[in-house]
Amino acid sequence: MASVLSRRLGKRSLLGARVLGPVASDGPLGAGLPLEPQAELPEGSTLQPVLTCKDSGRSLEQPQELLQALGPAGFQQVAFQPGQKVCVWYGGRECTGLVEQHSWAEDKVTVWLLDQKLQICCKAEEAWLAELQGAVPQALSPERGAQAPAYRPVSRNIDVPKRKSDAVEMDEMMAAMVLTSLSCSPVIQSPPGAEASFSASRVACSDPWKESGDVSDSGSSTTSGHWSGSSGISTPSPPHPQASPKYLGDAFGSPQTDHGFETDPDPFLLDEPAPRKRKNSVKVVYKCLWPSCGKVLRSIVGIKRHVKALHLGDSVDSDQFKREEDFYYTEVQMKEDPPAAAAGTSAPGTHIIEPAPAAQVTSPSLAALPLPPPRAQCSGSKHPGPESSLASAALSKSAPSSFWHIQADHAYQALPSLQIPVSPHIYTSISWAAAPAAASPLSPVRSRSLSFSEPQQPPPAVKSHLIVTSPPRAQSSTRKARGEAKKCRKVYGIEHRDQWCTACRWKKACQRFLD
DNA sequence: CTTGCCGGGAA
DNA sequence: TTCCCGGCAAG
Numbered sequence A: 001m002a003s004v005l006s007r008r009l010g011k012r013s014l015l016g017a018r019v020l021g022p023v024a025s026d027g028p029l030g031a032g033l034p035l036e037p038q039a040e041l042p043e044g045s046t047l048q049p050v051l052t053c054k055d056s057g058r059s060l061e062q063p064q065e066l067l068q069a070l071g072p073a074g075f076q077q078v079a080f081q082p083g084q085k086v087c088v089w090y091g092g093r094e095c096t097g098l099v100e101q102h103s104w105a106e107d108k109v110t111v112w113l114l115d116q117k118l119q120i121c122c123k124a125e126e127a128w129l130a131e132l133q134g135a136v137p138q139a140l141s142p143e144r145g146a147q148a149p150a151y152r153p154v155s156r157n158i159d160v161p162k163r164k165s166d167a168v169e170m171d172e173m174m175a176a177m178v179l180t181s182l183s184c185s186p187v188i189q190s191p192p193g194a195e196a197s198f199s200a201s202r203v204a205c206s207d208p209w210k211e212s213g214d215v216s217d218s219g220s221s222t223t224s225g226h227w228s229g230s231s232g233i234s235t236p237s238p239p240h241p242q243a244s245p246k247y248l249g250d251a252f253g254s255p256q257t258d259h260g261f262e263t264d265p266d267p268f269l270l271d272e273p274a275p276r277k278r279k280n281s282v283k284v285v286y287k288c289l290w291p292s293c294g295k296v297l298r299s300i301v302g303i304k305r306h307v308k309a310l311h312l313g314d315s316v317d318s319d320q321f322k323r324e325e326d327f328y329y330t331e332v333q334m335k336e337d338p339p340a341a342a343a344g345t346s347a348p349g350t351h352i353i354e355p356a357p358a359a360q361v362t363s364p365s366l367a368a369l370p371l372p373p374p375r376a377q378c379s380g381s382k383h384p385g386p387e388s389s390l391a392s393a394a395l396s397k398s399a400p401s402s403f404w405h406i407q408a409d410h411a412y413q414a415l416p417s418l419q420i421p422v423s424p425h426i427y428t429s430i431s432w433a434a435a436p437a438a439a440s441p442l443s444p445v446r447s448r449s450l451s452f453s454e455p456q457q458p459p460p461a462v463k464s465h466l467i468v469t470s471p472p473r474a475q476s477s478t479r480k481a482r483g484e485a486k487k488c489r490k491v492y493g494i495e496h497r498d499q500w501c502t503a504c505r506w507k508k509a510c511q512r513f514l515d
Numbered sequence B: 001c002t003t004g005c006c007g008g009g010a011a
Numbered sequence C: 001t002t003c004c005c006g007g008c009a010a011g
Helices: A004-011 A022-026 A043-047 A057-061 A064-074 A165-184 A207-212 A300-317 A324-328 A339-346 A358-362 A374-382 A386-434 A488-492 A494-499
Strands: A085-090 A093-103 A108-113 A118-123 A127-129 A282-288 A329-335
Touching: A282 A300, A488 A494
Parallel strands: none
Antiparallel strands: A085 A093, A085 A127, A093 A108, A108 A118, A282 A329
């Protein structure tokens, strides 16, 4: 039965709004990058809106109309070079910053905002070269005065109908979901759907998180982070030989596990209703997370050595970097059977955040879970550079978990597909969530839980109070202790029973507001 | 008393 | 399965 959620997601998939048009390639530089035929996206893919950190939470509100208005003319195809000074629309105003990196694949630019002292990640079109500002081709000028805050970024959206309120709502939902997941765990990375391969490049969306962090009990979350489907199109990673050791760019796209917390013998921390175990044979490999490395090795030692030698290099000696290599690789579990799945799992093109609904969830390819290294995040929000991007990537990576949560909403009804791969790692995520204190005092975001104060607004899809708070508990046998989290009934009220999660409606353990 | 949800049962 | 609800336990 189509859960409400999936139904909704399906309908309002973000993807629709992000169709990449040929226009994108007409830019001076755009030509260099082959764009994927948008047409490829099957209906199904709609279910996999890729969450992308779109600017910082603020730009969220950018009027779609603007985007529309700009049209192709406004499109600015520029290849940003690291270090280049650019302007981006952030926090309601134009900010200048330095390009951290520009990922063509994703069409994302990571910018280090000078005045904000933070790093954001936005779509390439949303940034423009500072120097060009004045010199921007006439095409742009009329719309945007030097100061006009006109939101430059023209999306390449084309034939997409104006985003309607519900679309927006959707975005908000997504944002909330993502935030939600962030606040708890970097857990699951749903495996990239076979057909939906996403370009890898790390999408650094670090700081925005901080901002969105304020999404706590206030329910103000709605405006914080804006996630939009990334042009899933960008780089449909060509079918990669799954075993290929080299995964371009996508250092984070693949599932990972944090070794730091792996020791717990009890793989199942049931927070979720009867998670089923993974049923297939899984091959474990270790993948280097260093941006644009992605080397995959089969032994821990090997990967450590690799990281240390190739990436950490001399810094290894410093105290700070002691054992750092541990954080730059991840355990990837590859399912062996389904070839497609395997490919998906390890495919470089994996986009980090892709809350693909049902489609993905059910995908058999789910095999591994990502677990961003704890410390990554601390560096993420404060320091630019590879590390930060890594961190942010890690963060964004957690997004997928949101997906998982979403599903969790309906887990009651549809446990099987989703939970299988996931459950074994729940633990990990938890530890991760719990550990941040040590790892990153900087990110307050993590530990908080969300809850909606607005009954109407949160679509069932949004999860809050996830696993986060649940401490690794061993006793899941007895009656579930009453959680302190607000439940659907509280949040929505009996009047809006229809908005409750299914479980609540059925008087079962709430799946939406887990405690 | 209210709320969360388990256990069980009807559809 | 999906959906409902009696009834227990926690608060």
